[in-house]
Amino acid sequence: MITIKQIAELCGVSRGTVDRVINGRGKVKEEKRRLILKTMEEFGYRPNPAARALVTQQRGILVGVVISASEIDFFEPVIAALKKSADYYQRVGLLVRWKLLKGYHAEEQADAIAALRKAGATAIIINPISEPAVLQALEDCIQGGIFVIALNNDFASKASHVYVGSDYTAGGRTAAALLEKIAPQPIRAGIAYSGARMLGHIHRIDGFRARLEKVPDAMVVAVSKNDDDPIKAYDETLEMLAAHPEINAIFIATSGGARGVCQALVKKHCEDRITVVSFDTIPAIQEAMQKGIIDAAIYQHPRRQGQIAMQLAYDHLIGGSDPMREQYLVQNEIRLTENL
Amino acid sequence: MITIKQIAELCGVSRGTVDRVINGRGKVKEEKRRLILKTMEEFGYRPNPAARALVTQQRGILVGVVISASEIDFFEPVIAALKKSADYYQRVGLLVRWKLLKGYHAEEQADAIAALRKAGATAIIINPISEPAVLQALEDCIQGGIFVIALNNDFASKASHVYVGSDYTAGGRTAAALLEKIAPQPIRAGIAYSGARMLGHIHRIDGFRARLEKVPDAMVVAVSKNDDDPIKAYDETLEMLAAHPEINAIFIATSGGARGVCQALVKKHCEDRITVVSFDTIPAIQEAMQKGIIDAAIYQHPRRQGQIAMQLAYDHLIGGSDPMREQYLVQNEIRLTENL
DNA sequence: TTGTATGCGTTATCAT
């Protein structure tokens, strides 16, 4: 591993000069500049993370975390993992400022981003809402050299950023394939989900429908929206079941309303007759699985999502190594009560 | 975060003295020794991993890896992850010596351990064979202050060590529960596995049987051993199918012989009639899943196993933090072709 | 525009 000192010697300049070209501060004669860059390239210079951490921890370096709808059960383990990971890296100089917001409000996200920029954050971890105000704010961040990590939900932008989360389409396909294996045929499926806000959720349902089309004589007969609200989910599900008594399978595409859906099933005494597949393994869903109401759940590694996001921030800011991919996808796993 | 320097000042001694009591080298007057220990305790001293890494990388620090049966497909991603992780930590002074052995031979393992000790390894990652020679060698290591990490397979010992791997019993239970959901009833199951060498595999089958007992009228009607050899697996499976034509489900408990089992099923034209659940997603199994021969596989996060093991070694040796649990269990995940 | 000095926390090597 070549060091700054060695590069300086090789180029016949001082450590300070090399540092200036690396970190782009101050001016260096173009001639030397190119020589130094060439030498760095040639010997594959990589900053030593240990040394860098040692220095960094004096001033400290700030990463901002913005999580909307942080009250949703799904995000609890995500946030816990972010915190644990932040703790781990704190000892080498990583500071974190938290913006845990309630509900999905684009303006609040944009405000939080602005506040973090002002506070001097050099990286931002966020579950972005796909609305203009947020997209614009993130574009600006990236232009300003801030490292942006989209967590659990990606945003459409040509600006370079990293996405950490699941493959939603594959998740939907997996749910459909699972139903094919465990539900009585022919499948008459109802879908319950929060609403249309998040891009990922739509892809998930698209994936589900696409895969279900390959199942002989299977079809989606109803879709109900519940705003992640248990009561609304309860009402909507009752209504759906009444309107479509042929339903023998339910796909809970977003876990927010799961409790309500399950209560409706129990109320109508059709837990046994209807096969239910859900996303996530939040407490309400685990309970429903133990009781046999939900047959299987798809797990998206929430803890890992948080851990990876924080590690990417560390590696970029202190370790000095950039992510080698622009997408870090966690697998969609199938869980029964036996492997919860 | 309190530093050695601060502790030294607090105690009215020099850094050198504090270092001596921390790392137990040289003599320190008992009186000062106790004061220093007390102060460290009180202020919760933790060595700074960055500083330690900086100094460690000069002499380098050695971790030994011993993997038996490394030619088995399952271990390929495990080893790949160990290598990748080792690469990552190499830049902060971690050196690795590899002992990738073929087959399961206790003496070879014991020899490898001895060689690593002689080479000065301060941590050993191993998939231990449960035989006296190996157990003794590992006990000796632990006595000698070497940090031992059992990977993928634990060993019975009161000596303190860490286990990284899956919960085998839960894996077996999961396989049985899955069969209950996807196989036609009543289940008449055949089991195929390598043989009795590895403790984990036995637990896995125990878990499978225990869970299957809860399925109405289900039973295990045959068990075949294949020594992880495709040809033997092929022959044994043909024989099992001939002797038990009622078999409508097969549990491949160890992936080594999977290819042979599948070929036997195709040969007898009963891929469609028999539901097959397997462990691991090695290439042979993925192919069989694509073709519809194997219906589902249970995945034990091989890459994560390797990654965690190496990280534990780093955290212990350089980061100076000890594992907070003695077991790091990865989940048993259910995979279909859609979420391979 | 460039070079030098200092410090981060730890370990190791001196000297006392």
Next chain:
DNA sequence: ATGATAACGCATACAA
């Protein structure tokens, strides 16, 4: 038995 000091690689404030 104990203390002083150099070194690891990097960043930075300061001197030239």
